[in-house]
């Protein structure tokens with residue numbers, strides 16, 4: 001897994017590539033916690049390059065959503081497709097998260 | 112054409128062949144399969160008189176080849192052998208390799224032997240390499256030359272001992288296709304091989320060797336799809352399955368993934384099925400994780416080409432109980448994924464083991 005962040009329109013855009021699984025989820029979780037504790041509360045996570053997600057990855061997304069809710073924050077997911085989208089469907093995540101087709105579209109929906 | 116009666120072979124105290132009786136008729140292609148060390152090579156070497164059998168009889172067209180009066184060289188001409196390691200003469204060019212024996216042993220004139228050799232090289236697709244030396248050829252090409260050299264002696268039957276097992280996977284196909292062509296042309300052949308798909312579609316009959324005997328024999332369908340005896344069944348299953356044992360919570364997920372991917376590629380499963388299998392295994396391992404400190408988990412993945420069923424079996428000793436019913440799960444995300452990936456799930460307590468059997472959906476879009 002590779003994770004990159006940048007700031008755009010007062011939001012953190014996270015680009016995640018490779019696999020979000022049992023092995024890599026802890027690393028992702030750590031990074032997210034740091035960002036949220038650092039005071040960031042507007043996120044766009046881009047899945048364009050993500051090939052694989054398992055429940056371990058889903059759990060971190062849930063945790064992220066929960067923490068942000070407590071802080072009146074928001075998160076949008078972008079480019080959820082292919083195998084990753086199938087896993088979202090299996091676990092009912094398609095209705096839990098707001099998803100957009102592009103980073104620009106996602107940023108536009110963040111208030 | 113060849114009749115083998117009560118053939119036995121001992122090396123000192125080691126009984127390798129106990130009692131082999133079978134017959135190979137003209138035009139038949141017989142594959143010989145079985146675990147390592149069960150005497151498959153020894154059987155071929157006895158037929159070819161590279162080993163002296165300890166007992167029994169071998170007849171070729173009614174002639175007893177173990178009779179002292181029978182000339183071994185002439186037997187080897189009738190029944191030529193192709194080895195795993197090509198055994199070409201490295202100091203001779205390809206064409207010289209092909210004409211040596213016909214000229215020396217059969218007294219063929221050089222011109223005729225040369226014409227014939229070129230014809231055979233064309234047959235195996237290597238006419239343009241006639242003047243190259245063996246070490247200038249790839250493994251697959253060398254083995255095709257070895258087959259052509261064998262054919263140059265105009266044998267009545269060819270014995271192959273694992274003709275592709277010394278080759279890179281990329282070269283296996285070219286050698287097998289030459290053997291397939293010979294089969295189509297009616298060549299009589301006995302082939303020891305680990306290439307099961309090849310054995311299935313090239314042979315008329317399959318011999319499964321174990322315990323020093325022909326343990327079970329039958330048509331490829333009988334042996335591969337419906338073996339009757341326990342050991343045959345285990346052998347066939349093992350080669351059609353992926354199995355692994357996980358005995359620590361610190362298992363190497365990625366090493367396992369790589370092995371499962373290799374299995375999927377071998378079974379020609381779709382990318383989607385491969386993804387689903389990897390996901391299923393990861394989710395199951397997560398559920399089993401708390402137990403892995405104290406007991407081992409055996410995972411078996413089996414794919415049946417015929418029924419297109421993909422099955423996964425988890426077996427674990429320890430306390431009786433279905434891990435999917437555990438009350439200690441923090442959420443049911445893993446379970447939801449597992450249920451979505453499978454057609455059916457059954458749990459059994461069998462022979463002191465927890466056995467979880469999952470039938471995987473293969474028509475997921």
Ligand SMILES: Nc1ncnc2c1ncn2[C@@H]1O[C@H](COP(=O)(O)OP(=O)(O)OP(=O)(O)O)[C@@H](O)[C@H]1O
Nearest residue numbers: 122125127145146147148149150151152153154273
């Ligand atoms: N010349 C020999 N002297 C002593 N033992 C031998 C000799 N040749 C073979 N053996 C033994 O005979 C047994 C059968 O060997 P063989 O090579 O025929 O098995 P195989 O079925 O061809 O196995 P593999 O699939 O590994 O090629 C083995 O235990 C081997 O060690």
Ligand SMILES: [Mg+2]
Nearest residue numbers: 151152153272
């Ligand atoms: Mg052998």
